Amino acid sequence: DTGVSQDPRHKITKRGQNVTFRCDPISEHNRLYWYRQTLGQGPEFLTYFQNEAQLEKSRLLSDRFSAERPKGSFSTLEIQRTEQGDSAMYLCASSLARQVGRSPLHFGNGTRLTVT
C-alpha cells in the first residue's frame, strides 16, 4: 500500500500521559496535514507542513500539542498531558501541490485516541 500510513491505529492512554502519533505521507508529496475528527463532526484542521516547514497552525492546536516533520518526510504529532477532551480520531493527509484544488488531499486511516 503506497498510501498515507498512520501509526498506531488505536491508542488508549490515561489522562495526564503524553502520546505521540506518526504519519508517513505518500513519498513524493511535499505537503502534510493533520486534522482531528470527533464524533459527529467533520475533520477539523490542526496544522500543515510544506516539506519540513510548519506553515500554519489552527487555534485548536493548544500549547500541549506539537507537530514536527524533521526531514520533510514523516511527521509526528505529540500531545502532552492528555485530557479527556483530546479523545478523537487524528487524521493525517498529504498532497502534491500548494493549493488543495490542484492536488487532492490523500488521507490516512487515522489514529483513534481514547483518553481515560
Next chain:
Amino acid sequence: AQRVTQPEKLLSVFKGAPVELKCNYSYSGSPELFWYVQYSRQRLQLLLRHISRESIKGFTADLNKGETSFHLKKPFAQEEDSAMYYCALSWGDSGYSTLTFGKGTMLLVSP
C-alpha cells in the same frame, strides 16, 4: 470566518431515486468547494471539486455563489453510493492551502 453547513445528518433513499446532499457555505471571498466521501471501512477521499466541473460516479455539483451553495446531486442512486459525504471549502486568505469541512451527511441507499 469561513463555515460549511450540511443540514442533514442522514439521508435515506431507495435505489433508483434521485439524491441531493445539501451544502451551504459562508465566506465573503471566492472559495473553492469540494466533496469528499468516506465509504465503509475506507479512507476519506476526494469525490469532486467545483473547479473541474466534472461528473464522478454520476454525481455532479454546481457552485451557486448567489445562494452560497454547492449541493451534490445524482439522478439515480445506487446501493454502492451509501457512504459519508463531506462538503469542504478552501479560501483565498489561506492561499487555498487548507480545507474546512462540514459535519457530513450519511447517505443510505436501500434496495
